[in-house]
Amino acid sequence: MQVSESIHTLKIPFKLRVGPDKTVDRFVFAYLIFGDQICLIDSGVAGSEAVILDYIKNAGRDPREISRIIFTHSHPDHIGAGPALKKQTGCKLAAHIDAKPWIENVDEQYAQRPVGNFYDLVGGPVDIDLGLKDGDRVDLGGGRTLEIFHTPGHSKGSISLLFDKDRALFTGDAVPKPKTVPIYENVAVSIESIKKLKQIKGLEILMASWDDPQLGAGVYPSMDAGLQWFQQIHEAVLTETAGSDAFDTDDLSARVLKRLGFPEIPLVPIVVTSIGAHLKLLDQQKLI
Numbered sequence: 001m002q003v004s005e006s007i008h009t010l011k012i013p014f015k016l017r018v019g020p021d022k023t024v025d026r027f028v029f030a031y032l033i034f035g036d037q038i039c040l041i042d043s044g045v046a047g048s049e050a051v052i053l054d055y056i057k058n059a060g061r062d063p064r065e066i067s068r069i070i071f072t073h074s075h076p077d078h079i080g081a082g083p084a085l086k087k088q089t090g091c092k093l094a095a096h097i098d099a100k101p102w103i104e105n106v107d108e109q110y111a112q113r114p115v116g117n118f119y120d121l122v123g124g125p126v127d128i129d130l131g132l133k134d135g136d137r138v139d140l141g142g143g144r145t146l147e148i149f150h151t152p153g154h155s156k157g158s159i160s161l162l163f164d165k166d167r168a169l170f171t172g173d174a175v176p177k178p179k180t181v182p183i184y185e186n187v188a189v190s191i192e193s194i195k196k197l198k199q200i201k202g203l204e205i206l207m208a209s210w211d212d213p214q215l216g217a218g219v220y221p222s223m224d225a226g227l228q229w230f231q232q233i234h235e236a237v238l239t240e241t242a243g244s245d246a247f248d249t250d251d252l253s254a255r256v257l258k259r260l261g262f263p264e265i266p267l268v269p270i271v272v273t274s275i276g277a278h279l280k281l282l283d284q285q286k287l288i
């Protein structure tokens with residue numbers, strides 16, 4: 001789908017295994033910025049290279065024109081097709097310096113953040129050519145740049161990217177869509193990251209990996225809605241922990257998920273981590 005003259009979105013479906021016989025249908029967006037060169041933001045899961053390369057060819061461009069893939073962070077649904085695309089197109093890969101270790105050593109990522117069918121989703125480890133940090137500008141050629149904003153919380157190496165030409169912001173998983181399952185490492189840091197993004201003036205387009213692009217007047221309210229969702233999750237944790245000092249994190253997470261309207265979601269470690277992130281903040285009623 002074309003969002004602006006330069007930006008195209010690709011919605012990539014995949015299945016996440018959450019139990020021995022249970023998968024859930026998920027999707028993730030990847031983005032193409034067409035210019036003198038082609039820049040890809042995130043790559044989808046392993047195998048997504050086919051749909052990405054087909055899209056480029058159907059647009060009348062040559063896949064070898066991909067100069068760079070920039071990963072918003074290290075998780076499988078964002079990096080999976082990276083190794084295949086690098087091999088097939090010769091493009092360079094970029095990610096935040098804090099995301100590099102889990103992209104270059106996926107075994108380490110799996111050990112620290114197990115996901116059901118991790119090795120089906122990740123196409124293997126791959127070297128990052130350019131390590132990014134907050135404030136960097138990535139040159140896309142033709143006078144176009146992407147400005148990097150370090151927006152940790154969902155993961156420590158998460159970035160958002162501002163394509164100034166279109167006042168378009170790519171936020172990866174930094175801004176949650178309300179009513180989606182909580183997945184983050186540090187909720188307080190996530191909130192600070194969204195507040196930082198809200199300071200960017202004049203945004204026209206916001207693209208989050210789990211949501212359709214927000215345009216015009218919808219941009220800033222979608223960031224506020226993400227903040228409100230964090231607060232709602234926090235209030236569910238406060239309610240479920242009221243009057244008790246000792247919690248079994250699994251049991252608490254199950255009760256919080258039920259209260260939030262996800263009674264069917266199995267207790268996978270990445271969700272338990274997210275709920276657990278609120279336990280350090282039980283003395284605070286308001287997080288936002």
Ligand SMILES: [Zn+2]
Pocket residue numbers: 073075154173
């Ligand atoms: Zn993620």
